[in-house]
Amino acid sequence: MREVILKEKLLTKFSRFSNFNLTQIPPYLFLRSFDHRGVVDSLEEIYWIRENVIFNLTCSPALTHRENNIAARFSQLASEVIEDCMMVSSPTKIALHPSYQEIIGMGKKALPLLIKKLDETPIFWFWACEAIAGINPVPKSHRGNIPEMVKDWKKWANTY
Amino acid sequence: MPDYDSFIESCFPHISSYNIKSPIDYKYNCIAFAANDTTKWWWPKAPYYWPPDVPEKEDLASFIACYESLGYVVCGLNSKYKKCYEKVALFVDSYGNPTHAAKQDAENKGIWKSKLGKYKDIEHTLKDISGTYNQYSYGNVAIILKRKVKRVFKINRPSFLKNWKQSFPKKKGNLLRMVISINNGIHNQVRLPAGIVS
Numbered sequence: 631m632r633e634v635i636l637k638e639k640l641l642t643k644f645s646r647f648s649n650f651n652l653t654q655i656p657p658y659l660f661l662r663s664f665d666h667r668g669v670v671d672s673l674e675e676i677y678w679i680r681e682n683v684i685f686n687l688t689c690s691p692a693l694t695h696r697e698n699n700i701a702a703r704f705s706q707l708a709s710e711v712i713e714d715c716m717m718v719s720s721p722t723k724i725a726l727h728p729s730y731q732e733i734i735g736m737g738k739k740a741l742p743l744l745i746k747k748l749d750e751t752p753i754f755w756f757w758a759c760e761a762i763a764g765i766n767p768v769p770k771s772h773r774g775n776i777p778e779m780v781k782d783w784k785k786w787a788n789t790y
Numbered sequence: 791m792p793d794y795d796s797f798i799e800s801c802f803p804h805i806s807s808y809n810i811k812s813p814i815d816y817k818y819n820c821i822a823f824a825a826n827d828t829t830k831w832w833w834p835k836a837p838y839y840w841p842p843d844v845p846e847k848e849d850l851a852s853f854i855a856c857y858e859s860l861g862y863v864v865c866g867l868n869s870k871y872k873k874c875y876e877k878v879a880l881f882v883d884s885y886g887n888p889t890h891a892a893k894q895d896a897e898n899k900g901i902w903k904s905k906l907g908k909y910k911d912i913e914h915t916l917k918d919i920s921g922t923y924n925q926y927s928y929g930n931v932a933i934i935l936k937r938k939v940k941r942v943f944k945i946n947r948p949s950f951l952k953n954w955k956q957s958f959p960k961k962k963g964n965l966l967r968m969v970i971s972i973n974n975g976i977h978n979q980v981r982l983p984a985g986i987v988s
Contacts, residue, residue, distance in 0.1 A: 716797070720833065776831055
């Protein structure tokens, strides 16, 4: 009942959204939007709503937009690394490329993209995979054997 | 294979004449190619291959030790072709870090070959790929190593088998003198241990 009352209060504030749905408001907007003087009676209600309402973040347009941005940015950075470092043998030098550092900085979000990239241009990405995953699944017997190293990483990714 | 590659020419502005000898291949790099290995990526850092008992440090001394473990010896900066010797030239950047290795075959009359990172491998001169144009250039030759190769002889096997009794009479001792004939037909290539043939 209380939720219904609050929803009615929110509707007046967010009436411009035709598909208004309480569960689709991202958390960072939720608190900001909940000006307790205008919509709710007290701060306690805000906390109560946050505890009781499940936000379906996968439906959040803000999050989907962020994911698309990450893939696009990764693709751009990877292209820059490949173009600049195609003739480079030193993995250390490749890893110090600014775009490569940015890829590592993406963290675990970049890991699935890196594993996928191993099929096309394997030699570039082992360092980044290890830096992000914190593990090197390549056994000593496979050292330098690029096709086997790719298989080892894919095997690890399937169990991760 | 086309002899013109705009990407190579953009990376090496001074390259004058070169021949492309293979397509792009990610399986091996220049260090492996110079060591006659086209199956692995060589670099003194895990998870890449490095010869056992050779220090895994990314400095010139380790690279020299790597090729010394394969039978090479240092010969300064002598890049001149010498019969029956194959050579490896190690490049370093302006900071002294090894960047590249090129090889000179014993049979190719002085032509140098390189695998350009993950890219193609080419025949070139040392000057073609030397120089510092950006942070990914190979720099200059720091040291050259050489290794004597075993001589390769071509034997016309059918006539050899037919006439061997007349051509190679029995002699006391273990020495076997062989008549070498080089024809234009199909030959069987026989690699003999050094010292057997005078």
